[in-house]
Amino acid sequence: MAVGGRREAGRGRRFSSPAPRARALGIFLFLAVLAGASPLGAQKVRIDVLPPPENAWVDSAPSISSAGLLADGSMRDLLANGFPARLHYRLERWASGRWFDDLKAAFEWDVILKYDVLGKKYQVVRVVNNRAESLGEYPTADAADDAVEAPYRAGISLPKKGQRGYYNLLLDVETLSLSDLDEVNRWLRGELKPAVKGEKNPGTAIGRG
Amino acid sequence: MCALVAIAAPAVSRAQNVDTVPRDTAAERLGLWARTSRSSGLVLSSGKTYNRVEGLPVLLGPVFHDSIKSAELNLSVMGIIRSAEAFHWDSENLGHRIVADMRVGRGRGYGLSASSYDVVTPIEPWQLPDPDAGLAAFFGHRDFRDYFNRHGAKATATFNMSTRSSVAFEWSDERWTPVSERDVFSVFGNGGSWRANPLTDAGRFHLAVLRANIDTRNDDVNPATGWLILAEYEHGTGRYTDVGITSPLTRPFADPDVTYSRGLLDLRRYNRLSPNTWLNARVVLGGWLNGDELPLERRFSVGGIGTVPGFDYRRYDPGTIDVAQCSNGGTPPPGNPAQCERMTLVQLEYRNELHSSFFDFLNSRPIRLRGIGFTVQPTVVAFVDAGRGWLVGPRTETLQYPSGSFPAFGTFRTDVGLGLDLGLIGVYVAKSVSESKPPANVFLRVRRRF
Numbered sequence: 282m283a284v285g286g287r288r289e290a291g292r293g294r295r296f297s298s299p300a301p302r303a304r305a306l307g308i309f310l311f312l313a314v315l316a317g318a319s320p321l322g323a324q325k326v327r328i329d330v331l332p333p334p335e336n337a338w339v340d341s342a343p344s345i346s347s348a349g350l351l352a353d354g355s356m357r358d359l360l361a362n363g364f365p366a367r368l369h370y371r372l373e374r375w376a377s378g379r380w381f382d383d384l385k386a387a388f389e390w391d392v393i394l395k396y397d398v399l400g401k402k403y404q405v406v407r408v409v410n411n412r413a414e415s416l417g418e419y420p421t422a423d424a425a426d427d428a429v430e431a432p433y434r435a436g437i438s439l440p441k442k443g444q445r446g447y448y449n450l451l452l453d454v455e456t457l458s459l460s461d462l463d464e465v466n467r468w469l470r471g472e473l474k475p476a477v478k479g480e481k482n483p484g485t486a487i488g489r490g
Numbered sequence: 491m492c493a494l495v496a497i498a499a500p501a502v503s504r505a506q507n508v509d510t511v512p513r514d515t516a517a518e519r520l521g522l523w524a525r526t527s528r529s530s531g532l533v534l535s536s537g538k539t540y541n542r543v544e545g546l547p548v549l550l551g552p553v554f555h556d557s558i559k560s561a562e563l564n565l566s567v568m569g570i571i572r573s574a575e576a577f578h579w580d581s582e583n584l585g586h587r588i589v590a591d592m593r594v595g596r597g598r599g600y601g602l603s604a605s606s607y608d609v610v611t612p613i614e615p616w617q618l619p620d621p622d623a624g625l626a627a628f629f630g631h632r633d634f635r636d637y638f639n640r641h642g643a644k645a646t647a648t649f650n651m652s653t654r655s656s657v658a659f660e661w662s663d664e665r666w667t668p669v670s671e672r673d674v675f676s677v678f679g680n681g682g683s684w685r686a687n688p689l690t691d692a693g694r695f696h697l698a699v700l701r702a703n704i705d706t707r708n709d710d711v712n713p714a715t716g717w718l719i720l721a722e723y724e725h726g727t728g729r730y731t732d733v734g735i736t737s738p739l740t741r742p743f744a745d746p747d748v749t750y751s752r753g754l755l756d757l758r759r760y761n762r763l764s765p766n767t768w769l770n771a772r773v774v775l776g777g778w779l780n781g782d783e784l785p786l787e788r789r790f791s792v793g794g795i796g797t798v799p800g801f802d803y804r805r806y807d808p809g810t811i812d813v814a815q816c817s818n819g820g821t822p823p824p825g826n827p828a829q830c831e832r833m834t835l836v837q838l839e840y841r842n843e844l845h846s847s848f849f850d851f852l853n854s855r856p857i858r859l860r861g862i863g864f865t866v867q868p869t870v871v872a873f874v875d876a877g878r879g880w881l882v883g884p885r886t887e888t889l890q891y892p893s894g895s896f897p898a899f900g901t902f903r904t905d906v907g908l909g910l911d912l913g914l915i916g917v918y919v920a921k922s923v924s925e926s927k928p929p930a931n932v933f934l935r936v937r938r939r940f
Binding site for chain 1: 708709714715716761762763764765769
């Protein structure tokens with residue numbers, strides 16, 4: 282159960298890949314629904330869908346980067362007291378249609394940030410397709426934030442040549458409750474067997490029960 | 491055993507929701523599996539509802555969760571005490587819900603469940619989600635639902651096609667009793683009289699329900715594309731011990747022994763037109779299919795903020811055939827209950843998301859509810875609604891139609907409206923089109939209209 286808060290935001294870039302002049306056509310921003318423990322106005326939050334190099338829309342997926350997601354004071358307090366933060370990303374690729382746009386592909390992943398109170402270090406884990414990958418341990422919250430928010434190339438399927446469309450990113454940021462801590466601790470101890478076997482998705486398990 | 495006390499755990503909040511009609515919100519459809527905490531222990535919870543019959547139901551009892559290989563087991567034994575009449579300890583204020591269920595498979599799989607319950611249930615939960623109904627009653631002294639009591643037991647078998655799509659079969663043995671409005675607190679208008687809760691039928695019923703829930707939406711909170719289909723077939727047999735009051739024509743004669751079949755289809759389609767515009771549609775069809783006339787608890791109505799908001803909920807115009815509640819124009823029974831045997835509702839809405847920077851000043855300090863901060867996601871909504879109910883039988887003016895026919899569209903109640911959905915809450919204004927006399931209605935909705 283999320284106790285600290287939840288932030289959902291999204292941003293997308295349009296692609297138009299009758300290639301040679303493929304480029305970003307526009308940006309739209311959703312500052313949405315459930316915002317986290319942080320006042321968005323207090324710290325500038327940025328989420329970027331970084332387009333692939335020019336002319337490479339059909340060859341390369343976009344990267345996602347962000348800034349300021351975990352900079353809020355109350356979020357930092359929760360982290361410092363051992364409550365993990367979970368960032369759930371969902372990148373969608375839409376194709377523009379004559380009447381309605383069509384959802385062509387979606388790719389989801391989680392990034393979990395936890396402070397080890399005894400070891401005085403921040404642990405960062407990315408969970409993709411039921412596989413957890415450590416992004417390292419960091420002595421400061423700022424360093425851990427950098428790891429969380431570093432550009433990540435999503436493994437979403439690419440548009441066909443000539444297809445017009447755009448990307449849409451949805452992001453949930455939430456801190457987790459005491460009841461979720463055990464599960465997070467098990468992952469961090471390396472007990473990822475259920476997830477590896479595909480029986481359980483640790484990324485969704487803590488947030489969604 | 492009493493290891494944990496959790497306040498307002500979502501799973502047990504379903505304790506009041508044993509109606510066979512699927513709930514409007516995704517969280518409510520998920521059932522006990524939706525618990526975000528898997529801890530066993532003692533749970534104290536609100537019923538996540540508020541109404542003029544119960545006030546706030548409070549649930550207390552132990553819950554147990556465990557898993558064996560891929561099977562998850564859940565057991566909850568919840569007692570219910572209601573806040574009506576200042577938590578007075580009497581039979582009307584006490585209830586229970588005991589649920590034991592097992593689910594195999596996290597996505598595709600199956601589940602088995604058995605439950606015993608004594609709960610107050612809304613008659614038409616398809617119209618309005620719990621949060622809207624509860625907040626209107628708590629703050630505004632307006633209750634947009636009617637209720638009855640269900641006391642019995644139920645067995646359910648569910649085949650899950652995915653985490654959000656399933657087919658379920660239920661069999662239940664229940665005793666239905668009418669309940670009346672009580673002394674329930676509200677923030678505004680406290681002490682005033684509530685709209686009467688209709689006197690419904692009483693008796694014992696055996697219900698067999700086949701229900702399909704197909705959800706292909708990309709997001710269950712803010713869907714941009716996909717289908718949500720809720721289909722339900724109910725076959726009921728039973729015996730009345732008392733029959734409720736009805737208008738003439740609605741039920742000319744009530745045989746104590748009753749056998750009926752009833753269907754409900756709630757079809758929603760979400761379409762994205764561009765990155766920040768959507769066109770969404772909803773069609774609801776419900777009604778008698780065969781057998782005897784439907785008990786009052788299984789009938790339908792339209793009108794009010796959940797369906798055709800340009801018309802007041804349960805409005806009564808003397809001398810006018812009421813195609814919303816299906817009374818013949820005479821004085822309706824107390825509470826003006828839903829009496830229609832069939833109903834159709836069509837809703838269409840166009841949504842255009844505004845650039846949120848217009849509202850950034852509202853986001854500088856998010857509204858906090860139970861530790862969760864909410865910010866503003868402004869979306870302009872334009873909508874149109876049309877709906878009506880009718881009786882089944884020999885053609886009688888515009889109130890009753892033979893089983894194989896359908897009322898002319900010109901007899902429907904229609905409205906148009908405009909709103910601003912801020913994400914957490916939406917402010918709307920709706921004006922009736924099919925009738926010029928009713929003034930425009932301004933109303934609030936929690937989250938989306940559908």
